[in-house]
Amino acid sequence: MATIEHPLILLVEDEPAQREVLSYNLTAESYRVNLAQDGEEAIMMVREDSPDLIVLDWMLPNLSGIEVCRRLKSRAETRAIPVIMLSARSEEVDRVRGLETGADDYVIKPYSIVELMARIRANLRRVRPSTVGMVLEFQDIRLDGETYRVTRAGKSLQLGPTELRLLATFMERPGRVFSREQLLDRVWGRDIYVETRTVDVHIGRLRKALCRQGGDDLLRTVRGAGYALG
Amino acid sequence: MATIEHPLILLVEDEPAQREVLSYNLTAESYRVNLAQDGEEAIMMVREDSPDLIVLDWMLPNLSGIEVCRRLKSRAETRAIPVIMLSARSEEVDRVRGLETGADDYVIKPYSIVELMARIRANLRRVRPSTVGMVLEFQDIRLDGETYRVTRAGKSLQLGPTELRLLATFMERPGRVFSREQLLDRVWGRDIYVETRTVDVHIGRLRKALCRQGGDDLLRTVRGAGYALG
DNA sequence: CGCTTTTGCGACAGTCTTGTAACAGTTTTA
DNA sequence: TAAAACTGTTACAAGACTGTCGCAAAAGCG
Missing domain, CATH: 1.10.10.10 (Winged helix-like DNA-binding domain superfamily/Winged helix DNA-binding domain)
Known part of the structure; x- marks a missing residue:
């Protein structure tokens, strides 16, 4: 179990294989992962858990990715959460439409997971400057997210x-x-x-x-x- | 304090986005990274810096990845350096060809960064002779990557x-x-x-x-x- | 000032985590 | 082939950590 608050990512994807691969990689990168299988479930989970970022498949049963995105972006409470759209369509038209609905980023399948991870990191950095593995400092207190060491005025603390x-x-x-x-x-x-x-x-x-x-x-x-x- | 010789990895990739992501990840894993943008530059840098491992994109301007690999493997001085091929092609044919040219490993895009890192680690471990140094030290512990001998305070340990x-x-x-x-x-x-x-x-x-x-x-x-x- | 509400904190019992010995199955070595 | 080394699992004990309670202390408030 991770001790320091790791970013929570909501993964909305209906295809099981994709879901597993992504979920595995996200977890391996020390993110916490929530899964939703369709649009409605996604909306619900956003309300409940307010994730730090959403990875959203374009094609979804029930409520399409675009629609989910549009709804999220039209509400003030959820507007700030970065959304990364995944899509099998590669037409420029779609890219534009994707961004128009308010998605913060857009990745075309088949995509490199490395690239997706990079985009996720980038988008998280944008909204949430201090992330995993970073060193937090306040006055003489220092908390190192990598070593899990806390010091005050140089002296190690036991927490x-x-x-x-x-x-x-x-x-x-x-x-x-x-x-x-x-x-x-x-x-x-x-x-x-x-x-x-x-x-x-x-x-x-x-x-x-x-x-x-x-x-x-x-x-x-x-x-x-x-x-x-x- | 510790003096650690980190393995040097030559990354040959022409696409800037990919290059940056990989470079970032490799650095994060404490490797030293050299970058080459095409086949000729790659060959040159191998001669100059003799890296411990090469991550080689299949598609390259100027001199293709396969050709680079073939040349490296045909020279005695560079033959021992592990080469990991990256390719967007997934056909079995290509995999075979990749290995035929002498690549030590083969990763198909889109790949998991986790997997690629694992393969890099594995291949670095595999090459005992000809691996430069790779001596890890921490305080009075010393781990020699060539002989796989571990000592503490000079005394040999049995692991x-x-x-x-x-x-x-x-x-x-x-x-x-x-x-x-x-x-x-x-x-x-x-x-x-x-x-x-x-x-x-x-x-x-x-x-x-x-x-x-x-x-x-x-x-x-x-x-x-x-x-x-x- | 009294009175009420909120917070601080010692004590404690229950729960969860970690260290480790023992053991049986496998692999390596001689 | 037998002996030795190594592995993964389990069970159990020690001890760390947690949540709750109760009462004392502090802060607001008229």
């Missing part, structure tokens, strides 16, 4: 998996206030049922870990709202 | 094949945390079915071997994530 993910979440957006619900969502996962007060306890533990070697308390409590870093 | 590959994987990227799945992928191979717990056992065995003659335990367990060296 449990949950504390680590919690810290990573804060460090991806220093200063931002996260509600307990948002934290549960991001750190624990969308479908796990945990008491909201549990967040408090882990915040406490993280605080203790961060201050053990001295230094200010960098986790700010925002009464009635949640917590923030710095 | 089984699996332990050796495991150690090599870690030493290629000291500090990086590998999940059990990633280790299975890299050390055991992607299509072998093995329990993930098996990794633990081999880590234990490697640990024991590394510490037998004394010294710290250099294999770090990252709870919930995997293992890392150092």
Whole structure:
């Protein structure tokens, strides 16, 4: 299991073989993957899990890829999620139509998986600057996504998996206030049922870990709202 | 600190997009990369830099991949360098022809980056003689890619094949945390079915071997994530 | 100030992860 | 061919980590 928040990708593809290959490669690249088999399921899963990026097949049963894309792009909440269209059609016309519907990128089958991966990386970088394997820094705290090492003022800190993910979440957006619900969502996962007060306890533990070697308390409590870093 | 001689790979590919993606990925895997855009440049760079492995596109301007391969394989000095052919053609005929010209391996586009990397690793491992250096070092551990001898603090260690590959994987990227799945992928191979717990056992065995003659335990367990060296 | 609401945090029991010995089957070596 | 080395799996124990609760402390509020 990965400890630091890896980007979640929604893969919408009806053909099983394709789905498996893509899913395998995405997982191998350390993305979390959600699968949808048709347009309606896709729309539903976007609402539920709000993925970081969507890989969308053009031809779909039920609700075509274009239509799915159009709908996603017409709603403010989902508009920002990058969509990469996959299509067997190679006509320029279609490329244009694909982009017109608001897709952020467009890959023609048969495509190189390497290329697709590159586009995914590029599009993720665009919306979400700090990704897997990156080093997050805030003041004298340093979190290395590759070695999973956390240091404060040069001294190594001992964190449990949950504390680590919690810290990573804060460090991806220093200063931002996260509600307990948002934290549960991001750190624990969308479908796990945990008491909201549990967040408090882990915040406490993280605080203790961060201050053990001295230094200010960098986790700010925002009464009635949640917590923030710095 | 460690002095690591990373294998040099010559990448021969004329299409800029492909080139960039591959180059990026190779670099990310800690290889040194040389680029050539056509057959003639490739031949020249082989003479100059004698790379450890060549990734060669089939379709090239100027001098085709097959021809380049044939020439390299007909000269004694360059014969031993592994060549991996990339091709968009999928016909069995071509595969055979590719190997006939002396290519050591053959990957059909669109390929999985994971697979290509695996083949590169495999081919680099295979060539014992004529592989330049490829000595991995970390602290007082030394892994000689030619003789497959491992020493710690000068004393020779006895490792089984699996332990050796495991150690090599870690030493290629000291500090990086590998999940059990990633280790299975890299050390055991992607299509072998093995329990993930098996990794633990081999880590234990490697640990024991590394510490037998004394010294710290250099294999770090990252709870919930995997293992890392150092 | 009292009173109410929210947060901090020690304690604890249950759960999950990891280390490792044992073992049986296979492969390699002598 | 027999012995030795190596592998993958399992079961179990130790210990790390987690979630919850309860009460104390702090913060808002009139």
